[in-house]
Amino acid sequence: MALKTFSNCRIATMEPGIGPYGLIPDGALVADGEVIAWVGAQSALPSACRHAPTIDLDGATVTPALIDCHTHLIFGGNRAQEFELRLQGASYEAIARQGGGIASTMRATRIVTEDDLVGSALPRLDALLGEGAAVVEVKSGYGLSIADELKMLRAARRLTEERPVHIVTSWLAAHAVPPEYQGMPDTYIDEVAVRGLTAAHAEGLVDAVDGYCESIAFTPAQIARIFEAADELGLPKKLHAEQLTNLGGAKLAASFHALSADHLEHLDMEGVTAMAQSGTVAVLLPGAYYTLRQSQRPPVQALRAAGVLMAVATDANPGSSPLFSLLLAMNMACTLFGLTAEEALIGTTAAAARALGLHHRYGTLSVGKRADLAVWDIAHPCELAYRLGLSPLSMRVIGGTVC
């Protein structure tokens, strides 16, 4: 046993059933190697743990390390020029239809190497880790050929060789129709999205399968084909749904028992009910809503009333959400979407873990889960969603080890 005690702290366990934030005001936590062996009131610390090496946290606040459950961290180039065009009045959809948008990042991603993709993603990853993240989901979707999609996911996997982080990969070949398949979206789904999935899965590159169900991307029928392929391989599913229009994507995702449906600004009651019944997590992405200056907000009150778990993520990408701060995403989820500060923290911990199917090991602080901690120089966990542009992180602990 390699016990290590973290003492003298306020612990937001995020465990349900023990009050707001699952808070233990005068707490201690014991890690046995990578796993939590004990957590509770400092006064109740078992005597066997009192002699373990101890890190005195001096009254700091401890939360589960944060989880960004929706990012596009791997990409070439940037789209600052499209930002300027949008400021002059061009719409996101119009830019996409004129060959910009995802197609523009596709061109910039195809011409760079796997090494380049790793190198350019590291500063973005470091921004997330610097605010206490330990798990980051990363999607493909800017290669749009089998070789380039595989290149993206190989680069995503390599991030774990460079930093202490758990990376979850999603196969998002169904993101846009590349120019060589223009007018032939169904052929693209068969020849690239489905065939490439089999190849990527065989190489161990895929943890989940995602799609972009949208008027400027793919229809529910096309998404269903890639989801059927995911089912055959036993892979979990997620979906970009109801962001700009309502195509019934969330309902489709729920019918496949998807882990999550993401965005959801245009979600209707039928979709809410379907998600509640299937236990599909609603991933809210306020960075995209903000960047695209949308006006319709996701139906947070209806989701809450139906008992749909809400996660919050950055959607970090070069076009619709150049946001690399989970704390700011939490603040936006409160200010723009009406989440409570506690819901925002659930959104980047317990709910985010569930949106990735990792809730058995991540997302709350209880015995048997990973000793992945964020230690904050704050007096109460509600402060995490409160400030803009100032990270109070003082320590990150990954698998019981101080980073």
Ligand code: DI6
């Ligand atoms: N996530 C996505 O995948 C798309 N929108 C979103 O919020 C497209 C991202 C992009 O413009 O590159």
Ligand code: FE
């Ligand atoms: Fe996205």
